[in-house]
Amino acid sequence: MRxxxxxxQGPRExxxxxxxxxxxxxxxxxxxxxxxxxxxxxxxxxxxPLKVQIQTATRCNAACxxxxxxxxxxxxxxxxxTMSEARYLRILxxxxxxxxxxxxxxxxxxxxxxxxxxxxxxxxxxALPGATLGLFSNGSALDADRARxxxxxxxxxxxxxxxxxxxxxxxTLMVGLSHARLRHNxxxxxxxxxxxxxxALRIQIVAGDIAEVTATRALAPEPYRDRLLLxxxxxxxxxVGVPGAxxxxxAAGEDEAVCQRPFVxxxxxxxxxxxxxxxxxxxxxxxxxxxxxxGARLADVWRGPAYTAVRRxxxxxxxxxxxxxxxxxxxxxxxxx
Numbered sequence: 001m002r003x004x005x006x007x008x009q010g011p012r013e014x015x016x017x018x019x020x021x022x023x024x025x026x027x028x029x030x031x032x033x034x035x036x037x038x039x040x041x042x043x044x045x046x047x048x049p050l051k052v053q054i055q056t057a058t059r060c061n062a063a064c065x066x067x068x069x070x071x072x073x074x075x076x077x078x079x080x081x082t083m084s085e086a087r088y089l090r091i092l093x094x095x096x097x098x099x100x101x102x103x104x105x106x107x108x109x110x111x112x113x114x115x116x117x118x119x120x121x122x123x124x125x126x127a128l129p130g131a132t133l134g135l136f137s138n139g140s141a142l143d144a145d146r147a148r149x150x151x152x153x154x155x156x157x158x159x160x161x162x163x164x165x166x167x168x169x170x171x172t173l174m175v176g177l178s179h180a181r182l183r184h185n186x187x188x189x190x191x192x193x194x195x196x197x198x199x200a201l202r203i204q205i206v207a208g209d210i211a212e213v214t215a216t217r218a219l220a221p222e223p224y225r226d227r228l229l230l231x232x233x234x235x236x237x238x239x240v241g242v243p244g245a246x247x248x249x250x251a252a253g254e255d256e257a258v259c260q261r262p263f264v265x266x267x268x269x270x271x272x273x274x275x276x277x278x279x280x281x282x283x284x285x286x287x288x289x290x291x292x293x294x295g296a297r298l299a300d301v302w303r304g305p306a307y308t309a310v311r312r313x314x315x316x317x318x319x320x321x322x323x324x325x326x327x328x329x330x331x332x333x334x335x336x337x
Contacts, residue, residue, distance in 0.1 A: 005260075007229070008051075008102060008132075008134075010050065010101045010102075012046065012050055012099070012101065013050050013051070013101070013260065013264045016044050016045065016046065016050075016260075016263055016264055017258070017260045017263065017264070019040075019041070019044045020041045020044055020258055020260075020263055020315075021257075021258055023037045023038070023040050023041045023044075023315075024037070024041070024258055024315055027315070027316075034316070038311075038312055038315050038316075041263075041311070041315055042308060042311060044263075045263055045264075045303070045311070046099065046264070047098065047099075047299060047302075047303070048095060048098035048099060048100060048298070048299055048302060049100065049264060049265055049266035049302055050099065050100065050101045050102070050264045050265070051100070051101060051102040051103075051104070051264055051265040051266070052095065052100055052102070052103050052104070052265070052266045052268065053103075053104045053106070053107045053265065053266070053267050053268070053278065054083070054088070054091070054103070054104070054105055054106075054107060054268045055083065055106070055107035055108060055109055055268065055269045055270045056082065056083050056088070056105055056106075056109075056111065056114045056116065056117065056120060056270065057080075057081070057082040057083065057109055057111075057113065057114045057270060058073070058080045058081055058082070058108070058109055058269075058270055059080055059109060059110065059113050060073075060108075060109050060110040060113070060138075061110055061113060061138075061140060061141075061176060061177070062110065062138050062140070062174055062175060062176045062177050063175040063176050064138075064163070064173060064174050064175060065172070065173050065174075065175060065244070065246045066163070066173065066208075066233045066236065066237065066246040067236065067237070068236060068237050068240050068242040068281045069108065069281075070175075071237075071242045072240070072242065072281045072282060081270050081271065082114070082270055083270040083271075083272070083291075085116070085120075086291075086293075087272050087291035087292070088120060088123070088291070089123060090290075090291045090292075090293070091268065091272075091290060091291045091298060092123060092124060092127040092128070093127065094290070094297060094298040094299065095127065095128060095298065096127050096128070098299075100128050100131045101130075101131055101132065102131060102132045102134060103124050103128055103131045103132070103133055103134070104133075104134045104135065104136070105117060105120060105121065105124070105133070105134075105135060106135055106136050106137070107267060107268070107269065107278055108269075108278060108281060110137060110138055110140070110141070111135050111136070111137055112135075112137050112140075112141035112142055112146065113141060117135075117150070117153075118149045118150060118152070118153040119153070121133055121150065121153035121154050121155055122153045122154060124154070125153070125154035132156045132157060133154055133155050133156045133157070134155075134156060134157040134158070134159065135150070135155060135157070135158050135159065136159045136161065136206070137158065137159070137160055137161070138160070138161050138174065138177060138182075139160040139161070139162070139182050139185055139186055140177050140178070140181060140182065140185070142158075142160065142185050142186070142189060143185055143188065143189070144188045144189060144192055147189045147192060147193075147198055147201070148192070148197065148198065150201065151198040151199050151200075151201040152199075155201055156200065156201065156202065157201070157202045157203075157204065158201060158202070158203050158204070159203075159204045159205075159206045159229070160186060160203065160204070160205055160206065161174070161206050161207075161208075162182065162186075162205050162206065162207055162220075162224070163207060163208055164179075164207075165207075165219045165220050165221065165224075166219075167179035167180070170182070173246065183221075186205075186224070187223065189203065190203065190223050190224070190227075194223075203227055204227055204228075204229045205220065205224045205227045205228045205229065206228075206229050206230075206231045207220070207228060207229070207230060207231070208230065208231045208232050208233045233246055234279075234328070234329050234330050235327075235328065235329045236279050236328075238327065239279050239324055239327040239328040239329075240279065240280070240281045240282055240324065242281075257331045258314050258315065258331065259277075259314055259325065259328075259330060259331035260331075261276075261277045261330075262276070262277075262307065262310045262311050262314055263311060263314075265277070266298075266302060267280075268290065268291075269283070271289065272289045272290050272291040272292060272295075273286050273288075273289050274286065274287045274288050274289065274290060274301055275287065276310065276322055276324065276325075277330075279324060279328050279330065280324055284322075284323070284324055285306075285310065285321060285322050285324070287301060287304075287306040287307050287310065288300075288301030288304060288306060288307075289301075309321055310322050313325065
């Protein structure tokens with residue numbers, strides 16, 4: 001399992017996926033019982049997702065070499081937008097008391113471009129007091145004032161992507177961003193954290209540069225090193241058919257692994273559409289739409305027929321509707337250590 005996934009996996013997720021994996025092994029051994037065993041796997045799925053990732057707005061200010069964003073968002077028919085606060089509050093209301101362990105307000109975007117974020121984090125902290133609130137950012141819009149604002153709003157964890165600790169590597173991979181600006185921002189924010197001015201906010205520096213991946217901890221500047229977390233690149237671009245991908249920097253894992261995402265995690269776009277996962281940039285599988293006043297309820301989408309069909313494809317490893325899963329290496333790789 002990837003290092004990042006391992007550290008964000010709670011005991012309930014671990015129990016669910018251990019049971020699903022055991023049932024799948026039994027189905028492989030006894031094909032005649034496959035339907036019965038899949039029904040048992042569906043019964044293990046929690047009533048509401050354990051993890052939820054929400055796209056509050058669609059825009060990003062980078063064109064990173066490993067990311068499909070600059071290609072997909074430039075294609076005909078793509079429309080940028082923002083989630084309405086009313087939709088967001090309805091989604092939070094449906095998650096109350098449901099045991100959500102982790103809420104992340106980013107998805108296929110740069111979240112800090114949305115100036116509403118601190119306010120929305122406060123809403124989330126009220127609605128889901130026991131959940132970990134997390135963000136993944138490229139750090140370009142992160143200064144000391146913004147860090148204080150996010151910490152005060154209740155953010156638990158901020159992961160900053162730094163793909164390359166040398167300026168040339170960073171600016172080659174994270175196209176459109178300035179290494180000098182990143183270092184200025186991060187140095188100031190980490191100084192605040194060192195003085196205890198950001199409270200309990202945890203700041204992680206996430207690296208996945210293919211050229212540095214095996215030695216990345218030694219290359220990181222001293223103030224960053226203890227906060228460094230490796231998240232090797234997957235084949236995300238290749239999976240969605242976007243050329244020019246940075247090659248996957250992941251080690252081969254179990255070829256027949258079951259992806260945990262459809263069993264424990266919900267991905268919600270700014271439109272309220274629930275997509276397969278964060279790799280499905282072209283929205284090839286829309287599992288429902290939530291947050292409309294008279295629309296489908298989140299719980300019904302999560303346990304509904306579309307999700308059941310996707311879970312069956314993961315269970316059998318026969319991908320039809322979720323064909324993108326057959327091209328994705330996410331479930332079958334681990335980080336280099």
